[in-house]
Amino acid sequence: MADDKYNTWMLKGSGSTENLQYVQQTSAKLGPDEVRVVMHAASLNYRDLVIAKGSLPMTQATPNTVPGSDGAGVVHSVGANVVELRPGDKVLPHMVQGVSDDFLPRMDAISGGLGQAVNGTLCEQGVYPAESIVRMPDNMNFAQAATLGCSGLTAWNALMGLRDRAVQAGDYVLVQGTGGVSIAALQFAKAAGATVVATTGKGANVARLTALGAAHVINYKTDADWGVTARKLTPEGRGFDHIVDVGGDATLGQSFAAIRTDGVVSLVGVLGTGANKVDAMTALWSVCVVRGVLLGSKNMFRDMVAFCEKHNVQPALDDETYSLADAQRAYQRLEKQQHFSKVVIKIQ
Numbered sequence: 001m002a003d004d005k006y007n008t009w010m011l012k013g014s015g016s017t018e019n020l021q022y023v024q025q026t027s028a029k030l031g032p033d034e035v036r037v038v039m040h041a042a043s044l045n046y047r048d049l050v051i052a053k054g055s056l057p058m059t060q061a062t063p064n065t066v067p068g069s070d071g072a073g074v075v076h077s078v079g080a081n082v083v084e085l086r087p088g089d090k091v092l093p094h095m096v097q098g099v100s101d102d103f104l105p106r107m108d109a110i111s112g113g114l115g116q117a118v119n120g121t122l123c124e125q126g127v128y129p130a131e132s133i134v135r136m137p138d139n140m141n142f143a144q145a146a147t148l149g150c151s152g153l154t155a156w157n158a159l160m161g162l163r164d165r166a167v168q169a170g171d172y173v174l175v176q177g178t179g180g181v182s183i184a185a186l187q188f189a190k191a192a193g194a195t196v197v198a199t200t201g202k203g204a205n206v207a208r209l210t211a212l213g214a215a216h217v218i219n220y221k222t223d224a225d226w227g228v229t230a231r232k233l234t235p236e237g238r239g240f241d242h243i244v245d246v247g248g249d250a251t252l253g254q255s256f257a258a259i260r261t262d263g264v265v266s267l268v269g270v271l272g273t274g275a276n277k278v279d280a281m282t283a284l285w286s287v288c289v290v291r292g293v294l295l296g297s298k299n300m301f302r303d304m305v306a307f308c309e310k311h312n313v314q315p316a317l318d319d320e321t322y323s324l325a326d327a328q329r330a331y332q333r334l335e336k337q338q339h340f341s342k343v344v345i346k347i348q
């Protein structure tokens with residue numbers, strides 16, 4: 001039940017996570033095309049951290065915006081024009097509002113999205129346009145479902161979004177590190193029947209990656225040529241069909257070393273900002289497809305939900321969970337990269 005008064009985090013601006021303030025709000029009147037959602041869980045993304053810090057281009061927060069890109073909850077009430085949703089529905093908000101079902105967001109749309117320019121998910125209740133809402137998968141709890149909207153959808157788009165090149169049984173897929181995007185990609189690729197090779201910089205993560213189905217795990221900190229090593233693990237050393245690159249300049253050189261002829265390297269992340277630039281012409285010598293991937297469309301989100309139900313994908317979560325009031329400690333865990341997969345904040 002949504003109360004008139006509710007607790008929420010608020011971004012007073014960008015610059016540091018100290019700009020996050022925990023405040024009490026009064027419920028706003030619902031517009032005719034909006035839904036009020038009682039949030040049950042949210043998960044943090046690298047994006048939420050850089051928005052709080054304003055540390056990358058186009059990541060400044062609009063002051064007095066609720067942070068959070070990802071969340072899951074239950075519809076409490078609907079506006080007068082809303083017919084497709086009703087109280088009690090379990091739902092997930094898409095990060096970008098006011099767009100068509102097949103719209104693929106570019107950076108300007110992402111910057112205008114949840115938790116940066118419009119109110120996000122780190123709140124006890126949120127109001128979202130009904131058109132931005134997607135049904136929650138019925139095989140997941142709220143904490144698991146709260147991982148799908150940002151890192152999950154991006155991983156899905158990377159592997160399944162390129163027409164005629166969706167990952168299929170028999171493919172070899174390389175994922176990097178144990179963050180949210182990479183673990184989602186591992187789980188989706190495994191569910192599709194692919195062989196997955198994973199990297200990590202922490203030996204302690206090997207067992208967990210193996211338990212999730214990684215056929216091989218390589219430590220990228222002790223093996224500088226991990227891409228070359230990974231390639232040797234593919235049939236006849238032909239290379240990978242798909243690589244989800246999360247490190248940018250820090251990983252791209254090795255991704256090019258590992259990709260097969262005509263394979264797809266998805267440029268997803270910038271975890272390695274500051275590393276020496278990788279020459280784009282390397283793609284020519286590697287004879288591969290390089291694809292920039294930003295989030296995904298609402299229809300992709302729906303396809304991902306259906307896939308998760310069909311294959312009973314159960315998103316892996318970090319061992320630590322946090323209450324809403326304790327969200328700043330969750331940000332710290334993410335910033336120190338102490339987490340495995342997703343840092344979840346349980347709200348209800």
Ligand SMILES: NC(=O)c1ccc[n+]([C@@H]2O[C@H](COP(=O)([O-])OP(=O)(O)OC[C@H]3O[C@@H](n4cnc5c(N)ncnc54)[C@H](OP(=O)(O)O)[C@@H]3O)[C@@H](O)[C@H]2O)c1
Nearest residue numbers: 046154177178179180181200201247269270271294295337
């Ligand atoms: N394009 C999009 O729409 C989109 C959407 C979501 C995220 N992203 C981007 O994708 C990246 C990953 O996001 P995330 O949410 O998954 O981040 P995350 O959960 O914070 O990932 C952190 C983990 O990445 C691994 N890592 C760090 N540096 C690495 C490196 N140089 N090489 C390989 N692995 C490294 C580490 O795993 P180990 O400890 O195991 O080494 C670390 O724990 C970020 O740059 C984020 O901005 C983009």
